[in-house]
Amino acid sequence: MLTINADRLWRTLMRSAEIGPGVAGGLKRLTLTPEDGEVRDQLKAWAAEDGFAVTVDGAGNMFVRMEGASDGPPVLIGSHLDTQVTGGRFDGILGVLGGLEVLRTLKDLGHVPKRPIEVVNWTNEEGARFSPPMMASAVFCGVETLDWLYDRVDDDGVRLLDALEAIGYRGEAPVGKPVDAYFELHIEQAPELYDEGIDIGVVTAGYAVRGLLIRFTGETAHTGPTPMDRRKNAIIGASYGAVATNEVGHAYAPLGKATASRLVAWPNKPGILSSFAELTVDVRHPETEAADRMRDEILARIAEGAEKAKVKWEVVSTWTYGEERFDPALVDLYRQAAKGLGLSQKDMMSQAGHDAYYMSRVAPTAILFSPCIDGITHNEAEDITPAHATNATNVLLNAVVARADRD
Amino acid sequence: MLTINADRLWRTLMRSAEIGPGVAGGLKRLTLTPEDGEVRDQLKAWAAEDGFAVTVDGAGNMFVRMEGASDGPPVLIGSHLDTQVTGGRFDGILGVLGGLEVLRTLKDLGHVPKRPIEVVNWTNEEGARFSPPMMASAVFCGVETLDWLYDRVDDDGVRLLDALEAIGYRGEAPVGKPVDAYFELHIEQAPELYDEGIDIGVVTAGYAVRGLLIRFTGETAHTGPTPMDRRKNAIIGASYGAVATNEVGHAYAPLGKATASRLVAWPNKPGILSSFAELTVDVRHPETEAADRMRDEILARIAEGAEKAKVKWEVVSTWTYGEERFDPALVDLYRQAAKGLGLSQKDMMSQAGHDAYYMSRVAPTAILFSPCIDGITHNEAEDITPAHATNATNVLLNAVVARADRD
Numbered sequence: 056m057l058t059i060n061a062d063r064l065w066r067t068l069m070r071s072a073e074i075g076p077g078v079a080g081g082l083k084r085l086t087l088t089p090e091d092g093e094v095r096d097q098l099k100a101w102a103a104e105d106g107f108a109v110t111v112d113g114a115g116n117m118f119v120r121m122e123g124a125s126d127g128p129p130v131l132i133g134s135h136l137d138t139q140v141t142g143g144r145f146d147g148i149l150g151v152l153g154g155l156e157v158l159r160t161l162k163d164l165g166h167v168p169k170r171p172i173e174v175v176n177w178t179n180e181e182g183a184r185f186s187p188p189m190m191a192s193a194v195f196c197g198v199e200t201l202d203w204l205y206d207r208v209d210d211d212g213v214r215l216l217d218a219l220e221a222i223g224y225r226g227e228a229p230v231g232k233p234v235d236a237y238f239e240l241h242i243e244q245a246p247e248l249y250d251e252g253i254d255i256g257v258v259t260a261g262y263a264v265r266g267l268l269i270r271f272t273g274e275t276a277h278t279g280p281t282p283m284d285r286r287k288n289a290i291i292g293a294s295y296g297a298v299a300t301n302e303v304g305h306a307y308a309p310l311g312k313a314t315a316s317r318l319v320a321w322p323n324k325p326g327i328l329s330s331f332a333e334l335t336v337d338v339r340h341p342e343t344e345a346a347d348r349m350r351d352e353i354l355a356r357i358a359e360g361a362e363k364a365k366v367k368w369e370v371v372s373t374w375t376y377g378e379e380r381f382d383p384a385l386v387d388l389y390r391q392a393a394k395g396l397g398l399s400q401k402d403m404m405s406q407a408g409h410d411a412y413y414m415s416r417v418a419p420t421a422i423l424f425s426p427c428i429d430g431i432t433h434n435e436a437e438d439i440t441p442a443h444a445t446n447a448t449n450v451l452l453n454a455v456v457a458r459a460d461r462d
Numbered sequence: 463m464l465t466i467n468a469d470r471l472w473r474t475l476m477r478s479a480e481i482g483p484g485v486a487g488g489l490k491r492l493t494l495t496p497e498d499g500e501v502r503d504q505l506k507a508w509a510a511e512d513g514f515a516v517t518v519d520g521a522g523n524m525f526v527r528m529e530g531a532s533d534g535p536p537v538l539i540g541s542h543l544d545t546q547v548t549g550g551r552f553d554g555i556l557g558v559l560g561g562l563e564v565l566r567t568l569k570d571l572g573h574v575p576k577r578p579i580e581v582v583n584w585t586n587e588e589g590a591r592f593s594p595p596m597m598a599s600a601v602f603c604g605v606e607t608l609d610w611l612y613d614r615v616d617d618d619g620v621r622l623l624d625a626l627e628a629i630g631y632r633g634e635a636p637v638g639k640p641v642d643a644y645f646e647l648h649i650e651q652a653p654e655l656y657d658e659g660i661d662i663g664v665v666t667a668g669y670a671v672r673g674l675l676i677r678f679t680g681e682t683a684h685t686g687p688t689p690m691d692r693r694k695n696a697i698i699g700a701s702y703g704a705v706a707t708n709e710v711g712h713a714y715a716p717l718g719k720a721t722a723s724r725l726v727a728w729p730n731k732p733g734i735l736s737s738f739a740e741l742t743v744d745v746r747h748p749e750t751e752a753a754d755r756m757r758d759e760i761l762a763r764i765a766e767g768a769e770k771a772k773v774k775w776e777v778v779s780t781w782t783y784g785e786e787r788f789d790p791a792l793v794d795l796y797r798q799a800a801k802g803l804g805l806s807q808k809d810m811m812s813q814a815g816h817d818a819y820y821m822s823r824v825a826p827t828a829i830l831f832s833p834c835i836d837g838i839t840h841n842e843a844e845d846i847t848p849a850h851a852t853n854a855t856n857v858l859l860n861a862v863v864a865r866a867d868r869d
Binding site for chain 2: 298
């Protein structure tokens with residue numbers, strides 16, 4: 056079995072961890088900010104050191120290329136370098152820099168793969184600055200258009216295209232191209248592997264995700280004299296919805312999860328009832344039918360809460376993903392690689408969203424998980440050990456090479 | 463009985479309604495904005511037309527003065543010209559412009575009062591841009607310091623002193639001076655007078671108000687894989703608190719009222735659990751003991767909700783006002799004036815906060831209410847009829863003159 060340069064991988068991860076530091080040991084490297092520009096420049100510099108060409112497409116996706124013995128669609132490895140506001144040092148980052156380490160190792164070994172191998176850094180996987188998440192892989196896969204992506208606006212009113220041009224990463228390449236296969240290494244973002252002491256998670260499928268953006272409409276009025284039975288406070292409608300979401304999540308635990316992740320109101324000031332509120336609801340379950348049932352129960356309870364609050368409500372946007380089943384051949388490459396390296400492994404489902412979900416629509420795709428300590432993620436305390444990074448990247452290396460070198 | 467020029471009063475109110483128009487027929491004239499500067503300039507121009515001197519104090523409070531036959535502390539009439547984000551055309555405004563009409567009428571009549579009469583426009587009664595409300599009358603009455611007022615900051619990070627200087631209304635006069643008595647005319651902001659068809663409300667006391675700012679502290683984590691039983695989402699803690707506040711309000715209705723008026727969270731984004739939230743709670747009841755009991759029940763339920771949400775919570779700020787009892791002699795002047803004018807009247811309590819609450823600590827004070835249609839206020843649909851304005855201002859006129867001319 057091939058093995059990577061573990062020290063080099065860890066040094067590379069730690070160098071990334073210096074770019075866009077948070078306040079508590081993690082990262083705040085929101086997409087298309089100057090910090091994101093800086094880590095992109097660093098990735099380009101690393102590629103240049105080894106003579107790997109870098110292509111940037113119109114959505115800012117970056118492709119680091121190792122040529123193969125023959126041309127043709129590349130084997131693609133990827134993830135993302137952007138983070139949440141309170142992000143960790145490994146979420147997404149391990150996938151990109153682990154991919155870079157695969158190329159570096161092959162170069163060290165003088166191993167020219169039969170097919171080209173590329174490593175992609177997807178723009179805005181997190182959706183923390185521009186919503187929704189996984190936006191640029193969605194365009195790459197034809198799920199959304201490039202104009203739609205350019206028109207997304209952040210909470211400060213900045214248009215995505217302007218932010219992309221400001222950091223100099225609106226590339227010339229068209230968005231989307233044929234790909235032989237897509238491999239994604241990611242930290243698990245749940246405590247299962249870590250709690251059970253297992254080295255590698257082989258992801259066979261995703262949790263069904265149901266997203267809802269609910270809008271509540273009430274009426275402004277004075278917080279003092281307005282009789283309780285004449286009030287239409289949108290904050291109360293949204294709060295009933297948040298509580299219902301959480302309680303349905305608990306009712307379906309441990310498999311089901313439901314989150315009220317965002318609640319905004321207007322005018323949202325002391326002295327006045329709010330006429331407007333929005334609630335973002337996120338439902339996940341390994342079984343599609345159960346996810347749909349959770350969503351329907353939440354909607355029924357939102358209707359009850361809105362009636363109590365005397366506010367109108369409507370679902371203004373929905374999103375659905377995660378029911379992908381990954382490519383059995385690629386899944387088996389991970390299993391064989393882990394077995395060959397003597398690592399413990401288990402099959403699992405991904406609960407978080409990943410760019411691989413969209414990629415599975417256009418190419419054979421599979422995700423590989425490494426443990427993360429206590430399952431903590433989207434938090435600056437997110438952490439892994441060098442051994443976690445090494446083991447998973449060794450599996451990635453052998454699986455990718457097996458794919459790239461097949462007849 | 464003396465009577466005002468009703469047409470002139472209405473024209474003056476309608477001129478004010480042109481300054482800082484909202485989007486639905488009301489006003490958006492937040493304190494210390496250019497629109498507030500414009501209406502202040504208009505008040506100064508109106509005063510100049512009739513030769514009334516205008517003094518501005520260090521907090522931006524404006525005093526329009528009619529000299530009396532003798533000097534000494536003035537009889538003061540006042541309210542405010544600032545509005546909520548979705549404000550009406552009469553809330554506060556009727557009190558200031560009704561006061562101006564009192565001065566104009568006395569000038570028309572050649573009636574020189576024994577004591578000087580002044581009309582005050584208090585800075586930032588609403589608290590909609592800079593919190594808390596009734597800030598400048600609090601400083602006038604020695605409840606807060608002027609430096610404290612200057613240091614308040616709006617949601618855009620603008621310091622109050624800078625906003626005050628930007629519109630040119632940081633005056634030279636010291637904040638606070640002896641006052642013979644304080645009269646405030648205000649729309650009721652509740653539907654009682656309007657529903658019962660009564661012309662005049664004589665305010666004898668205020669509702670006890672208990673304000674709370676609660677902070678919830680949780681932990682950021684991923685909305686997807688994080689197990690339900692490991693979540694500490696501050697939005698859920700705050701939402702339980704908002705629901706509890708509303709339900710306690712309903713349990714104590716119709717006398718008691720409780721409002722969740724503001725709910726903010728951070729990061730408050732899709733994909734992540736929020737580590738921070740704040741909830742503003744406003745409790746009102748005519749009986750002090752019941753207001754305290756409502757507050758305590760809400761706090762107990764907030765503790766339960768925080769436990770379910772696994773978040774920490776603390777009360778970071780509290781405020782208390784409204785238990786003032788108004789001056790019996792002034793209250794009786796309103797009653798006698800209404801009776802003399804043949805208007806129907808009833809004694810009532812004020813549920814909203816007013817600058818009169820603070821003024822009652824330093825001078826004999828009483829508030830007069832006029833009906834507002836359907837009790838709608840802090841809403842652009844707020845409305846009154848010309849007759850409502852005329853009747854109430856006639857009562858104000860006769861009560862003020864009786865006070866100013868007493869031996």
